[in-house]
Amino acid sequence: MNSIVMAPALRAHARRRQPARKVIHPWPLRVMHWLNALAIITLIGSGWQIYNASPFLPFVFPRWATIGEWLGAAIAWHLAAIWLLMLNGLGYLLWGFASGHFRHKLWPVSPRAVWRDASAAIRFKLPHEVGVYNAVQRLLYLGVIALGILAVLSGLAVWKPVQLWPLSDLFGGFFPSRVVHFTAMAGIVLFLAVHILLVALVPRVLPPMITGGHLPDPEWHR
Amino acid sequence: MTTFDPARRKLLGRALAFGALTMLTGCNFDDLQHPDLADKFLRLMSGWNNEVQAALFNPHTLAPTFKASEITRPPRFNAFYDITRAPQVDLAKWRLELGGLIGDKRAWRIDQLRALPQESQITRLICVEGWRVIGQWSGVPLRHFLRAVGADTRARYVAFKCADGYYTSIDMESALHPQTILALDFLGAPLTAPFGAPVRLRVPTKLGFKNPKSIMAMEVTNRWTGGYWEKQGYNWFSGS
Known part of the structure; x- marks a missing residue:
């Protein structure tokens, strides 16, 4: 049997047997995307407040754009959100390699x-x-x-x-x-x-x- | 219950909106007596971060030391008050009071502390605000002092009370670290009032606010006593 000739037919067969159309973004990616958005925004907003306590460039970030009313709260938010970013990011990297997402979509x-x-x-x-x-x-x-x-x-x-x-x-x-x-x-x-x-x-x-x-x-x- | 009452739904919606609002507006440790949901969440995470830092702490890892030429001059004063309000301690009357799980609780005079073997270090003090200074401190290694007074070094904490009302506490592992000293001198001369006369704690493996100045009393304890800034929201371990 010539498998090279058979392959397209098999693929067509498989497609017919799975009528569910493929999603653009699979659910793990969507969940991780929005968790990452939450973590990143919290980290940037609190990070700006932390920077403002001891700026090393000739500017500070406007208060309305920062998270945490004072340094203590900003650090607490920063060091809480980092766990979400790291765990979620680790999950993303593992999923990206295991699912072939990186190989097929980014490479x-x-x-x-x-x-x-x-x-x-x-x-x-x-x-x-x-x-x-x-x-x-x-x-x-x-x-x-x-x-x-x-x-x-x-x-x-x-x-x-x-x-x-x-x-x-x-x-x-x-x-x-x-x-x-x-x-x-x-x-x-x-x-x-x-x-x-x-x-x-x-x-x-x-x-x-x-x-x-x-x-x-x-x-x-x- | 089979029907979904619209009034209930409205109430639920309001509760959710209120919850979201508290998360957004109350994220500031601004009312210690009435911690909101965000405060409780941040305290929980800060407690977890204490555990992680304790696990990360290696008693043999030394803080970097520097050359005399790298010392920050003039030294930078920092406290929760202005430099003119630094506490003036009368050395003749001053005694280091000892309490808690310590065998010999007799109070120490400054000359008795000076009679103990002294160690000197040029280390960096990193402030929780992000700036850093390099200074030279010398004094009695805390681990030597704790053994000299018969402290129970299996206890969890060493707590300090200061002349200006400041207080803080550190974990026993950090207290026994070779670079943790009861500093008597700063930049080669006895400590001055703004820099913590007559005795301050120097812990180069922790942030600046964990280095209490003008110490009046020291306690070895298993009871968690927190600290002046820690109570307001800074992380308690604050290791470096």
Whole structure:
């Protein structure tokens, strides 16, 4: 039996036997996305309040944008929300590798593809393909995951410069760790600005992140 | 109950809205007598973070030490009051009172403390606010002092009361850490009032507010006594 010839027929058969259409965002991703949103917003708002207690740049964050009325409350929120971020983030990484989400949705991403998609996007000629991330999106998502990991590691270094001294040394000491932590935050905030702007420009991508949505069935378009 | 009463639904909705509102507005440890839901949640998480820090604490890990040239000058004063209001302690009358699970509770005079072997350190003090200073302190290692007075070092806490009404407490593991000292000198001279005369605790493995100044009394205890800032919401362990 020639399995190569048989394979497309088998696939078609399997598709017919599973009439449920695939969702755009599977439920674990949706749950983790919104838990992450809650954690990130709490961490950024409380983090700004903590920064304000001892700013190292010539500005402070406006009070209305901070979480926690005073430093003590801000630190308490920060060190409570970090557990949600870390557990949820760990769950996301495990799920992303195990389910093939990273392999299929975020990979590969080549500089050439990023350049092509970025120049198309700037000319408003990059169509939104449901369920597929373009190269710019892939780069942004991988980038923000890396920034999240950097923020957690530098945050741990600021939290425990003595007990976690190898981590503190890795970032160059206590104050450099603060600067790295701040920079990672700034990068995440920049990502959030682009992320929210894109949702505002293509609002139909929002409901699937709540309901799951569904991928168009290719057979319907014949 | 089979029917869903609209009035009940409305009440439930209001309760949920109220809950959400308290989460948003009451997140500030602003009324200690009336902790709201958010306060209780944050206290719970802070307690959990104490446990994690105790587990993370390695009694053999030393805080970094620095060169004399790296000492912050002039030193930075910090307290919950202005520098002019730092407590003036009369050295002739001052005694370090001892209490709790200690064998020999006789109070100590300053010259008796100075007669004990002294150790010096140039370490960094990190404030909960995020700034840091490097200073040189010397005095009696707390672990030597605790053994000298016959303290029960299996007890959980060492608590301190200060001349300015400040108080705090630390875990026994941190109290026995080799760099934890009852400092008598700062920058090579006896402590001055703003910097904690006549005796302050120096714990380079904890944040600045865990380093009480102008100590009047010390107690070894299994009873958790918290602290001035801890009561208002700062994390109790506050390890570094």
